[in-house]
Amino acid sequence: MRARDLFDYPLATTFRPPNIRKILSDLSGRQDFLPTVECEHGYALLNVVMHSDTIGIACNANLRPYQRDGGLVALQLADLTVEQEEAFYTRYGVVSRVGYGLSPLAQGLVRQLIACDTEL
Template sequence: MHIDLRQLRHYIALVEHRSFVAAAAAVNLSQSAFSRSIQTLEHNIGCRLVDRASKELSPTRQGLLVLEHSRRLVHGAHNLVNEIHQFNGATTGVVRFGSGPAPAGGLVPRAVARFVAEYPAARTCFQVDHWQALNRKLIAEEIEFFVADTRQFESDPDYRVHKLAPQRWHFCCRAGHPLTEQAEVRARDVFDYPLATTFRPPNIRKILSDLSGRQDFLPTVECEHGYALLNVVRHSDTIGIACNANLRPYQMEGGLVALKLVDLAADQEEAFYTRYGVVSRVGYG
């Protein structure tokens, strides 16, 4: 019997995604190549691993047994590689990880700078993308971990989440904006102007819908990269959204101003804090 670790990884992905299409995308294979890999694994083992008649593609009894051993073997192989790297010298090698656009604007570069100062012989490669894409890269083992909003992973037993200190985010505008001349700024005042923000984080989407009173609210300018958005804000009357770490450099040079809304309800305050963390897979590293 010949069993390939790659086929075991593919089977794990199939069970996790319950879809040949989604699992193939997660491991960066065409659907036909992914299907052949699963079929080859089933042929080599001599049994069906998933119930294809089930909408959920549930594992068969034999499939559950194979899944348990697959995870152990794949995790063991990953840990072996890590231990060899550590044996060869913990101060060298390559660290590959991902970051969401907002953490990549301030938090992550500062952490990388400290890491490089401490381990100058190590290489660091990090990719900036939204959390869904970073999760696909994590499952495909293209990265070891990522830094992003952790809400989708906190209750998932297959993930390890290390929470980072929350940061307050603010509506902001350019210095000299008409809103800076008002004695008080209310939520409705913000929506008198164009808004530039990412719209992917669920907390931002919800709070903007609540504050605007429009469930179908959409920002005027939408982009994943925070610095690009803040430069739009800096050069127009557009209102932006930024957390403290990303906004601070602009405040120090006098380019942007944080807006304090006087009519925020107490139950809305939580939505104005980030929930960033370091997300990795259980059993890896």
């Protein structure tokens, strides 16, 4: 599938980082685009995609259970360069104040992030 073909369908996204929005705009030949549906929560987005003809743009980790059971498939964009494909990925980090320990909840989040990162 080419990026331009995505725009033939309704697009559902979470609040996407600007890097993905820019790449999709560039590949489609458009100045910008607005998704048809924008969800705050990734699982709400998946619910929209599972019950409509929208194409969703979501985090890979959220998709895995649905891909394993055959409910969703990941679309590959044929016209992405290596640089553009790398730019699709976002980088997040955990920060904390110097001299303050992390709460048990924050420590659990860090463990979960490390586990997810290891899977990738």
